[in-house]
Amino acid sequence: MGHKVVCLECKKSFSQGTDFNDRREANCPDCGKSMTLLPHRFRPPKKTEDKKWETVKFLIENGFYYQHIYEIVETKNGVTNFQNYAKYPDNLRDAKEFVEQYKDQARK
Incomplete structure (x- = not known):
């Protein structure tokens, strides 16, 4: 279980690991926009x-x-x-x- 970064434009999510304090800013690999950090309980559609x-x-x-x-x-x-x-x-x-x-x- 880890946190997720989510691109709402491309409808993609990626796991970020378990340490919420040690995360890097992430940009979507497809569109380049900043991704949103969500907790592990988020289940992407x-x-x-x-x-x-x-x-x-x-x-x-x-x-x-x-x-x-x-x-x-x-x-x-x-x-x-x-x-x-x-x-x-x-x-x-x-x-x-x-x-x-x-x-x-x-x-x-």
């Missing part, structure tokens, strides 16, 4: 699955880089308890709801 890649791009553009997102279980006396990881969506309709629901956990 097949290159032909355009709709799923569109969803991935939408999530990243909105600050969701496949980091852990927590479901809110309950809020009592001003204290919010989080439990379980939210499942990342695989279609654009669900991704829009996901972004709205978890916007406070997006990377800025």
